[in-house]
Amino acid sequence: MSLHKTSLRVSLLSLCLIAIVPFASRVHFVPLPQYFGEINVIWLMLVAALFLLPDGRLFQRLPRATGWCPALAAVWALQPQWVTTLFPGMSYATALAWLGMALLAAVTVNLRDAFGQRDISIWLARALIVGGLIQSLIGLAQLTGLAAPLGLFYDGSHPTSNIFGHIGQRNQYAHYLMWSVVAGVYLFAIGKLG
Numbered sequence: 805m806s807l808h809k810t811s812l813r814v815s816l817l818s819l820c821l822i823a824i825v826p827f828a829s830r831v832h833f834v835p836l837p838q839y840f841g842e843i844n845v846i847w848l849m850l851v852a853a854l855f856l857l858p859d860g861r862l863f864q865r866l867p868r869a870t871g872w873c874p875a876l877a878a879v880w881a882l883q884p885q886w887v888t889t890l891f892p893g894m895s896y897a898t899a900l901a902w903l904g905m906a907l908l909a910a911v912t913v914n915l916r917d918a919f920g921q922r923d924i925s926i927w928l929a930r931a932l933i934v935g936g937l938i939q940s941l942i943g944l945a946q947l948t949g950l951a952a953p954l955g956l957f958y959d960g961s962h963p964t965s966n967i968f969g970h971i972g973q974r975n976q977y978a979h980y981l982m983w984s985v986v987a988g989v990y991l992f993a994i995g996k997l998g
Contacts, residue, residue, distance in 0.1 A: 812856075818849070870909055873902045912924075
């Protein structure tokens with residue numbers, strides 16, 4: 805396999821891992837309990853972008869989001885200069901998130917151009933199914949009381965009745981599992997489940 809194809813596949817793998825790894829993070833600490841999940845998105849996105857750089861594919865075609873997202877990042881970064889804010893750092897964090905979305909849009913569009921809409925959709929659906937299976941196993945461990953002995957994230961006050969995977973909230977957990985089911989239905993409908 806050529807270096808070009810290998811770098812494209814590593815980039816696609818990193819993009820797919822964004823649908824799995826951040827949600828499987830067992831590390832949740834106050835004051836920013838989602839920090840470790842969110843920083844995994846950034847690292848995986850940077851890896852995906854880095855592996856698109858060798859042949860210049862990352863900048864081959866830029867979507868409109870690569871213009872709008874930095875513009876919104878500038879608005880958020882300048883907001884503390886225009887109005888008094890209690891936590892200006894949150895404005896800067898939001899600005900960084902907009903820049904991250906611009907990079908993620910560029911990565912996604914260029915991977916779609918490299919692999920095709922159908923193939924990238926299939927790989928992302930597979931990633932959602934893997935993530936859903938992981939979350940289901942974590943939820944099963946929480947339900948059966950095995951979460952604590954296995955070192956998984958759980959609610960110490962309600963160790964077997966508050967089931968939320970490693971996502972932290974039941975509604976978001978259910979939503980993630982629903983997307984996994986939808987991904988399975990999609991793959992079944994196009995004959996790619998299996």
